[in-house]
Amino acid sequence: xxTILLSFSLAFFSLTLFAQNVLxxxxxxxxxxxxxxxxxxxxxxxxxxxxxxxxxxxxxGSVTIDKEVHLIGxxxxxxxxxxxxxxxxxxxxxxxxxxxxxxxxxxxxxxxxDGASGIRxxxxxFNTLFTGTNFQNRVSKEWLVxxxxxxxxxxxxxxxxxxxxxxxxxxxxxxxxxxTFIRNFHDSIINNNLFTTHQAFTSVxxxxxxxxxxYGGSPLGATNSVxxxxxxxxTNNDAIPYGNNSGASNLVGVDPQFVNVPxxxxxxxxxxxxxxxDFSLAESSPGKNTGSDGADIGLFGGLGFTAGGEPALPVVTxxxxxxxxxxxxxxxxxxxxxRANN
Numbered sequence: 001x002x003t004i005l006l007s008f009s010l011a012f013f014s015l016t017l018f019a020q021n022v023l024x025x026x027x028x029x030x031x032x033x034x035x036x037x038x039x040x041x042x043x044x045x046x047x048x049x050x051x052x053x054x055x056x057x058x059x060x061g062s063v064t065i066d067k068e069v070h071l072i073g074x075x076x077x078x079x080x081x082x083x084x085x086x087x088x089x090x091x092x093x094x095x096x097x098x099x100x101x102x103x104x105x106x107x108x109x110x111x112x113x114d115g116a117s118g119i120r121x122x123x124x125x126f127n128t129l130f131t132g133t134n135f136q137n138r139v140s141k142e143w144l145v146x147x148x149x150x151x152x153x154x155x156x157x158x159x160x161x162x163x164x165x166x167x168x169x170x171x172x173x174x175x176x177x178x179x180t181f182i183r184n185f186h187d188s189i190i191n192n193n194l195f196t197t198h199q200a201f202t203s204v205x206x207x208x209x210x211x212x213x214x215y216g217g218s219p220l221g222a223t224n225s226v227x228x229x230x231x232x233x234x235t236n237n238d239a240i241p242y243g244n245n246s247g248a249s250n251l252v253g254v255d256p257q258f259v260n261v262p263x264x265x266x267x268x269x270x271x272x273x274x275x276x277x278d279f280s281l282a283e284s285s286p287g288k289n290t291g292s293d294g295a296d297i298g299l300f301g302g303l304g305f306t307a308g309g310e311p312a313l314p315v316v317t318x319x320x321x322x323x324x325x326x327x328x329x330x331x332x333x334x335x336x337x338x339r340a341n342n
Contacts, residue, residue: 020046020047020048020049021045021046021049021050022049022050022051022052023035023041023044023045023049023050023051023052024041024051024052024054025037025038025041025051025052025053025054025060026053026054026056027054027056027058027060028054028056028057028058031054033054038051038053038060038061038063038071038088039061039063039064042063042064042065042069045067045069046067047067047068047069048068048069048070049069049070050069050070050072051069051070051071051072052072053071053072053073053074053086053104053105054074054084054086055073055074055078055083055084055085055086056084056085056086056087057084059087059088059089060086060087060088060089061088061089062088062089062090062091062092063088063090063091063092064092064093065091065092065093065094065097065100066093066094066096066097067096067097067100068096068097068098068099068100069097069100070100070101070102070103071091071100071101071102071103071105072103072104072311073085073086073103073104073105073106073124073311074086074104074310074311075104075123075306075308075309075310075311076104076105076106076123076124076125076149076275076308076309077125077275077307077308077309078104078308078309078310079308079310085105085106085125086104086105086106087105087106087107088105088106088107088108089107089108089109090107090108090109090110090111091107091109091110091111092111092113093111093112093113093114093116094112094113094114094116095114095115095116095117095138096114096116097112097116097119098116098117098118098119099117099118099119100116100119100120101119101120101121101122102119102120102121102122102124103120103121103122103123103124103309103311104123104124104309104310104311105123105124105125105126106124106125106126107124107125107126107127108126108127108128109126109127109128109129109130110124110126110128110129110130111129111130112130112131112132112140114138115132115138115139115140115141116140117140117141117142117143118142118143119140119143119144120143120144120146121143121144121145121146121148122144122145122146122147122148122311123147123148123306123309123310123311124148124149124309125148125149125151125309126148126149126150126151127150127151127152128152128153128154128155129145129150129153129154129155130155131143131154131155131156132156132184139165140156140165141165141166141167142165142166142167143167143168144167144168144170145167145168145169145170145172146168146169146170146171146172146303147171147172147304147305147306147309148172148173148309149172149173149175149273149309150172150173150174150175150181151175151176152179153179153180153181153182153183154169154181154182154183154185155183155184156183156184156185165186165187165188166187166188167185167188167189168188168189168191169182169185169188169189169190169191169193170189170190170191170192170193170302170303171191171192171193171299171300171302171303171304171305172193172194172299173193173194173196173273173279173299173305174193174194174195174196174200174217175196175197175273176196176197176272176273178198179198180198180199180200180201180202180221181195181198181199181200181201181217182200182201182202182204182221183201183202183203183204184202184203184204185204185205185207186204186205186206186207187206187207188204188207188208189207189208190204190207190208190209190210190212191208191209191210191211191212191302192211192212192291192297192298192299192301192302192303192305193212193213193299194212194213194215194279194298194299195212195213195214195215195217195219196215196216196217196273197216197217198217198218199217199218199220199221200212200214200217200218200219200220200221200222201219201220201221201222202221203221204221204222204223204225205222205223205224205225206223206224206225207222207225207226208225208226208228209222209225209226209227209228209230209247210226210227210228210229210230210247210291210292211228211229211230211291211292211293211297211298211301211302212230212231212297212298213230213231213233213256213287213297213298213299214230214231214232214233214235214238215231215233215234215235215256216233216234216235217235218235218236218237219232219235219237219240219242220236220237220242222243222245223243223244223245224244224245225241225245226241226245226246226247227240227241227245227246227247227250228247228248228249228250228292229249229250229290229291229292229297230247230250230251230297231250231251231254231256231286231287231297231298232250232251232252232253232254233253233254233255233256234253238252238253239252240252249290249292251286251287251290251297254286255286256281256285256286256287256297256298257281257282257284257285257286257287258277258278258279258280258281258282258285259278259279259280259281259282260276260277260278261277261278261279262277275307278307279298279299279300279305280296280299280300281296281297281298281300287301
């Protein structure tokens with residue numbers, strides 16, 4: 001078997017954002033923010049700026065990005081009063097947007113048209129992600145795709161010859177899909193994901209695949225890759241490794257024993273995902289503390305999964321006015337509760 005070379009530059013995985021400025025956007029009527037249109041805020045931002053996007057009843061539409069920016073929403077299921085999502089249609093960008101990040105958003109598609117590098121997609125709920133181009137010198141690489149709910153697929157449009165290289169795809173929940181989840185990626189790390197209902201891979205090559213759970217979702221479609229410390233259960237091909245892949249310490253055909261996932265795997269298309277489900281492992285689970293790092297196999301092992309998709313920022317969970325009526329020059333007393341998300 002070929003040697004897998006993963007010469008990652010780990011610097012780009014730092015989640016610390018050294019923004020020059022912070023801009024705020026809200027399209028809610030009567031709400032105070034610097035901008036009420038997201039594309040206008042992006043156009044006004046300088047390279048490296050962060051843009052905080054308020055949860056809203058209104059969709060923010062599609063945006064185009066041609067510089068490094070950091071879009072931050074409240075999470076796909078924020079755990080607080082008035083828990084509105086920041087919903088978009090599509091995010092489109094090119095290589096000039098390298099090192100951008102997108103977190104805490106609910107959207108349809110993320111598309112890189114020109115080979116951007118160092119992109120971070122975290123804490124989002126989205127349908128599709130397209131990367132790659134038809135040019136060898138424009139390869140999407142060194143991305144982090146983590147802590148997301150992915151409802152359709154990740155696709156490298158240029159195919160594995162040029163390929164999306166050196167991705168880390170970790171702690172994602174893949175749900176409700178009629179097609180293959182991860183397509184045409186190579187030289188990447190795929191760990192602590194949960195694949196449900198359909199085949200996990202197509203033309204995945206030279207990857208390290210560990211600590212994942214294949215729950216009705218077949219692990220087929222990988223070559224020259226290493227499978228270790230994974231769980232397969234009720235897929236159409238539980239046996240791993242297979243073909244010219246290698247690996248060890250996999251649990252084949254074993255129920256991972258989730259805390260609360262009320263679904264019949266015999267009816268794959270009835271897998272109607274709910275945010276209320278709990279994919280953490282029961283204490284009796286064979287995947288408990290048996291990952292390659294001694295932590296759990298699946299979503300909550302490794303660096304973990306934040307069930308609300310909230311960004312690593314302090315969150316106000318409730319805001320209560322104590323005295324609704326005050327005298328002139330009096331004091332308004334409020335009670336604020338919050339929590340850290342780091």
